[in-house]
Amino acid sequence: MLFGKLLPREGNFFELFNQHGAYIAEGARAFTRLIEHYADLSLREQYAEEVNNAERNADRVTAEVNRLLHKTFITPIDREQIHGLINAMDDVLDLLQDATETMQLYDVRAMTEEVLRLGDLSAKCCDRVAHVVTLLPKLSDHSVVEAAIKTCEEIDKLESDADRVMRSAMSKLFREQPDVRELIKLKAIYEMLESITDRCEDVANLVEGIVLENS
Template sequence: MFFGKLLPRDGNFFELFNDHGQYIVEGARAFVSMIQYYNTPDLREKYASEVDNAERAADKVTAEVNRLLHRSFITPLDREQIHSLINAMDDVVDLLQDSCEVMALYDVQHITEDVQRLGDISLRCCERVAHAVTLLPRLAEAEVTEAALKTCEEIDKLESDADRVMRSAMSRLFREENDVRELIKLKAIYEHLETISDLCEDVANLIEGIVLENS
């Protein structure tokens, strides 16, 4: 019994997941605001800076989870599941930051409605991811398990929506954009934004696996 008390316990993995989920949402909201106010340089820079701040904060959480994994003898989930989940979540916020940088580096001159649509879907995906991780500590409850699986299904549907929006956007872009440089820029941005929903789906798939194994 005394030896058991000396063993490092499970720490606060679930709290750290929740913190990271909130930084994902903060980054996504700031990114959507940057798109909305893209033609106002001061606001564009303000919201881009907020995306950077969210990404840096999320990186610190990811690093803390990985440190905690090394210190903990007992964990609330399989160690590989914890490692895979936090890194998949971190990929989402990293890509939000990358998308900001691409738009700045490419000197995009105008934001299309399709960029706005993809940004909105990305935000909704990120919000669902953040909600799903809040359910992980209570998977022993049947209604929580059901809610978690439903949230993962919602993310899958949003990813399909993003696919449809991107296909439509690409078709319109190649039919209507006469400036080759703008075409190349917007194509890259569309692909970045659609990938955000792909990465959220990756997180959803991991969460679904955790739910099924631990419920």
């Protein structure tokens, strides 16, 4: 009995999910400002650094979650679910940072309307990811369960919208872009932005599984 009392229990996993989600939303907002103000080099650099800061801070949260998993005997939800969720969340910010760096490395001339639309859909997905993880500690409340499932469905819809935008963007790009180098650059950016919504959908699927198993 004494042994059980001395074992580390619970850990602060839900709070760490919240922190990571906040960094995802922060990084997505900075990325949106970056593509909106892309023509202004100083603002572009400022917002790129904000994306990088959010990613670095989120990495520290991910490392803390993985450290706690090794130290905590009893976790609030299944260990594999914790590990899978925090790493899926980390993938979202990694892609935001990758997209930011790719634009700089490729020296993309200007943002297209399709980049702006995909960026907006990505940011909306990220905001919903940040929101849905705040609901995980409250799954004993039926209304919270319904809200979590609804938010996951919203992420799925946004991902489908991003798929449609990307298909249309690719079609337009190959029909209308005469510069092959610019075509290659934009194709990579479109695919990366659509992948952000894919990773958000991965998070939604994991959250939905946690909700169904723990409500």
